[in-house]
Amino acid sequence: MSYAVKEMFLTLQGEGVQAGRRAVFVRFAGCNLWSGREQDRASAICRFCDTDFVGVDGLGGGRFAGAAALVSAVEAFWGESRSERFVVLTGGEPMLQVDDALVDALHAADFFIAIESNGTLAAHPRLDWICISPKAGSEVVQRAGDELKLVWPQAGLDPVDLEDWDFRHHLLQPLDDPQADAHREACIAQVLERPRWRLTLQTHKMLGLR
Known part of the structure; x- marks a missing residue:
């Protein structure tokens, strides 16, 4: 299988329980809840996405012919050390592309694999860390994991209704829009x-990181 990646980069994880951890981010192209085109945002299921996941033209992005090629690129961003290797598979919606070959190849290269998904597709069973971010109006099938x-x-989404997942x-993360201050107070x-x-806060934005 080939993989379409919008961008790939070395950074610090900015959100959630793993915040502050050195990580290679692999942002896959494509999503099943929004086309990524502004003209489609109003009619999309997910309308507040702040990420460009269209195409393969971002930093480190491209089309990778197979798992070995993609993992080689991930390793190049991480560097030679094999200590505490950590990769975050995100998007878009990464489960449109993540498969056995990629998971096996990343594990063979000693990477701890985290995924950030909308949960509408079942997560790969051999991932090391599953973070699900549900979107109102979607059917979430992945209701178990490490981090909600x-x-x-x-x-249409009440935190009370998700407490038994x-x-x-x-984790509650304030929506980042023109009413961000009010959203932070509501989450608190x-x-x-x-x-x-x-x-949880988007610390990468506060720090000026990708």
Whole structure:
């Protein structure tokens, strides 16, 4: 199988439980909840995405003929050290492309594999860290994993209704839009009221990282 990657880069994980960890981000092209075109945003299921995942023209992006080629590119960004290797597969929606060959090749190269997914497709069973970010109006089939990250508020998604999903960590992340200050206050109030949840912020944006 070939892989379409919008961009790939070395950074620090900016969100969630793994925040602050050195990571290679692999952003796959394509999503099943929005085309990525602004003219389609209003009619999309996910309308607040802040990420460009269209095409393969970003830094480190391209079309990779197979798992070996893609993993070789990931290794080049990480460097020679084989200690604490960490890769984040994101998008778009990475589960449109992640397969056995890629997971096996990354593990063979000693990478701990995290995925950030909308949960509408079942996560690969051999991933090391599963982060699901549900979107209102979608059918989430992956309701178990390591980290449930709810971007909030979203009309039609109440944190209370997600508390019984089988995740080790339940995180609320304020929606980043023109009302961001109010959203942060709302998330803080939710966490103070409902201790099942923890607050997570997009620290990479605060630090000026990709």
